[in-house]
Amino acid sequence: MKKKIAVIGSGFSGLSAAAYLAKAGNDVHVFEKHDHPGGRARQFTTEQGYVFDMGPSWYWMPDIIEGFFADFGYKTSDFFEMISLNPQFEMIFSNEKIDVPESLGELKIVFEQIEKGAASQLEKFMQSAKFKYEVGMQDFVNKPCHNWAEFISPKIAKSALKLDLFTNFRTYVARYFKSDKLRTLMEFPVIFLGASPKNIPALYSLMNYGGYALGTHYPLGGFYQLVLAMKKIAEKQGASFHFNKTVERINTQTDKVKSLTIDSKNYEFDVVVASSDYHHTETLLDREYRNYDETYWEKKTFAPSSLIFYLGVNETIPNLKHHTLFFENDLDEHIDCIYKKKWPEKPLFYACCPSKTDKNVAPLGKENLFLLMPLAIGINDEEVVREKYLTEMLSRIEKHTGMRDLQSTIEYKKSYCVSDFMSDYNAYGGNAYGLANTLGQTAVLKPKISNKKLKNLFYTGQLTVPGPGVPPSIISGKIVANEINKIKN
Structure with a gap:
């Protein structure tokens, strides 16, 4: 017997969950507060003709993403054209690149x-x-992580030592390379897992393989093409999408969710999947039905937020690649500022210029420039401070490219920071990437995918298993869908 299921939010985990749940024959309804899908991966177009991806821009682990499409009998190439970037990216140091x-x-x-x-x-x-x-990516991340017993298998036991779970990433990288630059290059991929390489398990060298070995890709038309493709797949399975719909309350009856209050009206469902921010979702419940209290969240280590600028530049920028990492300053100094909850004195940042690859994201002879600086959550992000860091980032781009007065060439500018993540996504502390993947917040130690007191409420996305990132979020949606599809009426 099919279930009537609500999915709150249409980010990658919500899209994934909706597709798998609808494929199993359920009546699936996705409710999204914005006017189009994607969550943090939304896209917008300016009057001048610039097309900006708002969030993810690194298309890594293509096999994992391809696996989602294969589950429904498709390939990514059925929906969009993929470009393999060469170079994958450029890393700028103080005296070398x-x-x-x-x-x-x-x-x-x-x-x-x-x-x-x-x-x-x-x-x-x-x-x-x-x-x-x-x-x-096969045996670990696909577990629902209800308990450690899920990880008891001959294969995992045999692999345990080789997975280097109890070695930190910094120590691990240092075993291989002496050069500071090479160490930084190898440590970079784990930054957005949310903690210093000295606090991240060496297991996550898997990200180096998923990126450097499998390549860095770009979908023509922008990362948003992946969102649109996943939505189409979910719709082909029978899922329905409802936009500009805000879920205001989760209503309960004994040990189950009874209904959702959406824009002041109540709608009954058999199962609810929250792809929305985990902490925010729980505030929609009465306190006695929440998995975790405020103290729990306050003690958690979160991955960074970000200061982002979307810039439309009315000239071409010479000597700038599609992806460029500006690492002229010390990595640890910047990370320490993130966890001391202060703005960095000597920041690192990332520049993405997709118009170097895609003529459709900026008018002819102009550039689409996306700047991102990792930042502490819960920090004051008033406009004057944002502008100060924009000036610094632009000056470093000028130094690298030889361009003068880049500021004067900007014809479109939009900033996005902590308070925007909070208002747009109800993100706890304005986080951009979820919980840090520290050893103490891995697998079973992450927030649970099912509500402990309500039999039909589930959670998916970057604040639960397997963790932050686009491929893990897609996997998260599949994990939750599999758990729900096992439920007998």
Whole structure:
């Protein structure tokens, strides 16, 4: 017997859950507070003709994303064209820059030029990272994580030592490379897992493989093409989408959710899936039905928020790649500021210029420029402070590209920061990436995907398993859908 299911939110986890639940024959309704899908991965177009992806821009782990489409009999190429970036990105240091080429073979040459013997070390690192990727992205991340018993299997037991769960990432990278620049290059992918490399398990070297070895890609038309494709798949399975709909309350009866109050009207459902911010979702419940109290969330280590600028530049910017990391300053100093809840004195930042690859995201002869600086959650982000950091970022881009007075070429500007994440997504503390993937917040130690007191309320997304990022969010939706599809009426 099919269930009537509500999905709150249409980010990647919500889209994924809706598709899998509808495929199983359920009557699925997705409620989204904005006027189009995507959550943090929304897109907007300006009057001048610039098209900005609002959030994710690194298309990594393409096999995981492809796996979603395969589950429904499709390929990503049925929906959008993918470009493999070469170079994948450029990392700028104070006195040098490193291009990360498309192929791992070429990357080994780059490593050897910087440090003698580093090519063979990179080969060893990637062999180990590949093993972690294959075990981690298959046997680990697909678990609902109700309890540790799920991880008891001969394969996982045999793999335990090789997964380096109890070695920190910094120590692990240092075993392979002496060069500070190479270490920084290898540590970079874990920054958005939410903590310093010295507090992240070495297991996450799997991200180096998922990025550097499998390549960095770009869907023509922007990352939003993935959102649109997933929505189409969900609709093809029978899911219905309702936009400009705000869920105001989750109503209960004994040990179940009875209905949702949406724009002052009550709608009954058999099951509810919250792809919305976990903490916010729980505030829609009476206190006695919440999984966690405020103290629980206050003690959690969150991944960063971000200061973002969307800039339309009315000239072409020379010597700038699609992805550029400005790492002229010390990584640890910036990370320490994030966890001391203060603005960084010597920030690192990331620049994305998709118009270098895609002529459709900016008018001819102009550039689409997206700037992002990791930042503490819950911090004061008034406009004058945002502008101060924009000035610094622009000056460093000018130095790198040789362009003068970049500020005067900006014909469109929009900033986005902590308070915007809070107002648009009800994000706890204005977080951008969910909970940090520290050892103490991994797997079973993350917030649970099911409500402990209400049999038909489930949670999905970056604040629960498996964690932050686009591929993990897609997997999260599938995990929850599988759990619901097991329920017998």
